[in-house]
Amino acid sequence: MALITRTAGALHRRPRLRLTLLLTAPLLWLAVLYLGSLSVLFVSAFWTTNSFTSEVVKVWSTDNFHELFTVPVFRQVILRSIGVALAVTALCAVIAFPLAFYTARVAKPKWRPLLVVAILTPLWASYLVKVYAWRLILSEGGLADWMLKPFGLGGPGYGLTAAVLTLTYLWLPYMILPIHTALEQLPANLLDASADLGAKGWRTFRSVVLPMVLPSVAAGSVFTFSLSLGDYITVQIVGGKTQLIGNLVYSNIELNLPMAAALGTVPVVVIVLYLLAMRRTGALSSL
Amino acid sequence: MEGMAIRLQGLRKSFGETTAVAGVDLEIRDGEFFSMLGPSGSGKTTVLRMIAGFEAPSGGRIELAGQEVTGLAPFERDVHTVFQDYALFPHMTVEQNVAYGLKVRKVPKAERLVRARKALAEVRLEGFGKRRPSQLSGGQRQRVALARALVGRPRVLLLDEPLGALDLKLREQMQVELKALQREVGITFVFVTHDQEEALTMSDRIAVFHQGRIEQVGTPAEVYERPATPFVASFVGTSNLLEGESAHRIVGTPGTYSIRPEKIRVLKESAEADQPEHATAVGTVAEVVYLGDATRFLVDLDAGGRLTALQQNLETSSEDVAAYRGTRVRLQWHRRHAVAVPVPD
Numbered sequence: 005m006a007l008i009t010r011t012a013g014a015l016h017r018r019p020r021l022r023l024t025l026l027l028t029a030p031l032l033w034l035a036v037l038y039l040g041s042l043s044v045l046f047v048s049a050f051w052t053t054n055s056f057t058s059e060v061v062k063v064w065s066t067d068n069f070h071e072l073f074t075v076p077v078f079r080q081v082i083l084r085s086i087g088v089a090l091a092v093t094a095l096c097a098v099i100a101f102p103l104a105f106y107t108a109r110v111a112k113p114k115w116r117p118l119l120v121v122a123i124l125t126p127l128w129a130s131y132l133v134k135v136y137a138w139r140l141i142l143s144e145g146g147l148a149d150w151m152l153k154p155f156g157l158g159g160p161g162y163g164l165t166a167a168v169l170t171l172t173y174l175w176l177p178y179m180i181l182p183i184h185t186a187l188e189q190l191p192a193n194l195l196d197a198s199a200d201l202g203a204k205g206w207r208t209f210r211s212v213v214l215p216m217v218l219p220s221v222a223a224g225s226v227f228t229f230s231l232s233l234g235d236y237i238t239v240q241i242v243g244g245k246t247q248l249i250g251n252l253v254y255s256n257i258e259l260n261l262p263m264a265a266a267l268g269t270v271p272v273v274v275i276v277l278y279l280l281a282m283r284r285t286g287a288l289s290s291l
Numbered sequence: 292m293e294g295m296a297i298r299l300q301g302l303r304k305s306f307g308e309t310t311a312v313a314g315v316d317l318e319i320r321d322g323e324f325f326s327m328l329g330p331s332g333s334g335k336t337t338v339l340r341m342i343a344g345f346e347a348p349s350g351g352r353i354e355l356a357g358q359e360v361t362g363l364a365p366f367e368r369d370v371h372t373v374f375q376d377y378a379l380f381p382h383m384t385v386e387q388n389v390a391y392g393l394k395v396r397k398v399p400k401a402e403r404l405v406r407a408r409k410a411l412a413e414v415r416l417e418g419f420g421k422r423r424p425s426q427l428s429g430g431q432r433q434r435v436a437l438a439r440a441l442v443g444r445p446r447v448l449l450l451d452e453p454l455g456a457l458d459l460k461l462r463e464q465m466q467v468e469l470k471a472l473q474r475e476v477g478i479t480f481v482f483v484t485h486d487q488e489e490a491l492t493m494s495d496r497i498a499v500f501h502q503g504r505i506e507q508v509g510t511p512a513e514v515y516e517r518p519a520t521p522f523v524a525s526f527v528g529t530s531n532l533l534e535g536e537s538a539h540r541i542v543g544t545p546g547t548y549s550i551r552p553e554k555i556r557v558l559k560e561s562a563e564a565d566q567p568e569h570a571t572a573v574g575t576v577a578e579v580v581y582l583g584d585a586t587r588f589l590v591d592l593d594a595g596g597r598l599t600a601l602q603q604n605l606e607t608s609s610e611d612v613a614a615y616r617g618t619r620v621r622l623q624w625h626r627r628h629a630v631a632v633p634v635p636d
C-alpha cells in the first residue's frame with residue numbers, strides 16, 4: 005500500500021515521467037505499425053524488378069523515383085491527383101462554410117444537435133453504397149441529367165468531374181464539423197463588439213469571423229485533402245478512364261512492387277508538405 | 292440648457308416569460324458620469340445593450356442626442372461599449388484592436404496608427420501595441436478595451452462592469468484613472484456596476500435599479516443620505532431601518548426610517564441626550580465587529596428592532612472592543628439623520 009502511495013506521489017511530482025510511462029506502450033505500437041510499414045514502403049521503393057519475371061531484385065537504385073519525374077504519364081497522374089485533392093478541398097470549404105454557419109449560428113439552438121447528427125449520418129453509410137449511389141446519379145439519363153435538362157444542360161457523365169463531385173460529397177462532413185465547432189464557439193460578444201465599433205455584417209464577417217474560423221477550415225482541409233489524395237476506388241467507379249496515383253499503385257503492385265512503393269511515397273510526401281503548410285495557420289492546434 | 296446625451300422613455304424588454312426591464316424612464320446629460328447600480332439580475336446590462344443596439348426593446352423609445360435611435364443597428368449609433376469580459380479580438384494585436392473602429396470608418400492608415408498610439412498612451416499602455424490580447428494581464432486588457440472604445444471619440448461610452456474582473460487594489464486604482472480619463476475627454480460615461488461604493492465614489496449621478504425598474508435617480512449624496520425607497524436604503528450602504536412600532540416609539544411618529552450607521556453614536560446607557568434635537572434609544576450589544584479603522588456595533592433595541600452603529604477607532608483597540616459584547620448601551624443620533632423612507636404600496 006505504502007509503496008503504491010509513494011509511487012503515485014512520485015509520479016504526481018514528475019508529470020513528464022508520468023506522461024512517458026502512460027504513452028510508451030501506445031507510442032511503441034504506433035511506431036512499429038505506422039512508421040515501420042512506412043519505412044518498409046520507402047526502402048522497397050529503392051529496389052527494382054526483373055522485367056521478365058516480375059521478381060523483386062534487392063539492389064539499391066533511385067531509378068524508380070527518377071522515372072516518377074521523367075515519365076510523362078506518371079508526372080501527369082501525380083499532378084492530376086494533387087489537383088483533384090485541391091479541387092475537392094476547395095469545393096468542400098465553399099459548400100461547408102454556409103452550411104456550418106447555418107447549423108452553428110442561424111438555426112435555433114434546440115435544433116443544432118439534430119442538424120449535427122444530420123451532417124454525420126452520411127458517415128454511417130457504407131462508402132461503396134454512397135459511391136454507387138453517385139454512379140447512379142451521374143449515369144446517362146440519371147438524376148443529374150434529368151435535373152439539368154430544363155436548362156439545356158447535361159450531367160458531367162463519368163470522368164474527372166464526376167470523381168471530384170463524388171469525393172466532395174464523401175468528405176464534406178469532415179470539413180463541416182470543424183467549421184461548425186469553431187463558429188459555435190465564436191463568442192457572440194466579439195460580433196457585438198465589431199458592430200459596436202461601426203462594422204456592418206460583411207465587414208464583421210471578413211475581419212472577425214473568417215480569421216477566427218480559418219484555422220478550422222485548414223484543419224478540415226487536412227482531412228479532405230489527404231482522404232482525396234489517397235482515394236482510388238471512387239475514381240474507378242465514377243471516374244471513367246481517369247487515373248489517379250492510387251490506381252497506378254494498385255496496377256503496379258503485381259507487376260512492379262518497387263515502382264508501386266515509389267508511387268506510394270508520393271502522397272505521403274505531399275501530405276507531409278501540406279501539413280507543414282497548414283501548421284502555419286494554426287490548424288494543427290485546433291485539430 | 293444642457294444637452295441630453297440619452298433619453299429613455301418607457302423602455303421595456305421581455306425574454307419570453309421573464310421581464311428583464313419593466314418600464315424605464317431616464318435622462319442622462321451630456322458629459323455626465325452616470326452609474327446604473329443594482330443587484331444581479333435587475334436589468335442593468337439589458338438596458339445598456341438596448342442603448343448600444345444589441346437588443347431590440349419590447350417597448351418604449353431610445354433617443355441619443357435628441358435623435359430617436361430605437362430601431363437603428365449598433366453601427367448606426369454614436370456609442371461605443373466596453374464589455375464586461377472586454378471582448379478583444381484575439382487574432383489582432385493590441386494596436387489593430389484599437390484601430391479597428393477607425394479602419395471600419397475608413398480613416399487613412401497613417402492617421403489610424405497615430406490615433407491608436409495616442410489612445411494607448413491615454414490609458415498608459417505605450418509600447419504594448421504589438422502584443423496580442425492573450426499576452427496581457429487582466430488590467431491591461433481592460434485598458435485596451437477602453438482605448439478601443441475611446442479612440443473613435445463617441446458621444447457616449449457604455450461600460451458594463453468594466454472593473455468586475457479585477458482584484459481590489461487594481462480596481463481602486465482603475466476607478467481613479469477612469470474618472471480622471473472621463474474628465475479629460477469629456478465624453479458621457481454610462482457605467483454599470485453592482486458595487487455601491489464604486490458607484491458612490493465615481494458618479495455624478497446614480498440610478499438605482501431593482502427588478503427591471505429604477506427606484507431612484509440622484510447624486511451620490513442624495514441617494515445615500517435621502518434614499519427614496521426602503522430598497523435603496525438597504526442596497527446603498529448598510530441596511531439600517533427603523534420600522535413599525537419601534538419606529539413610532541423612538542422617533543415619535545409612525546413610519547419607516549433609515550439611519551446611516553456612521554451617524555449613530557454609541558454611549559453609556561446612563562448618558563443623557565446632548566441636545567433636544569437628538570434622539571436616543573437603549574439596547575444590548577448583540578455583536579461587535581472590529582474593522583481595523585472602525586468598529587461596527589449591532590445593537591438589539593429594547594423598543595424592538597436592531598440598529599447598526601459605526602464608530603471610528605479613535606482610541607479603542609481590538610481588545611477593548613470585544614469587551615462591549617452583551618453590554619447595555621445608549622444609541623444617539625441627530626433627528627435629521629433619521630430619514631423617513633416612503634414605502635411603496
Ligand SMILES: Nc1ncnc2c1ncn2[C@@H]1O[C@H](COP(=O)(O)OP(=O)(O)OP(=O)(O)O)[C@@H](O)[C@H]1O
Pocket residue numbers: 306309310311312329330331332333334335336337338485
Ligand atoms: N438573453 C436573455 N434571455 C433570457 N433572459 C435574459 C436574457 N438576458 C437577460 N435575461 C434575464 O433578464 C434579467 C436581467 O438581466 P440583466 O443581465 O440585465 O441583469 P444585470 O442587472 O445586468 O445583472 P448582473 O449584475 O448579474 O450582470 C435577468 O433575470 C436575466 O435572467
Ligand SMILES: [Mg+2]
Pocket residue numbers: 335336337451
Ligand atoms: Mg450585467
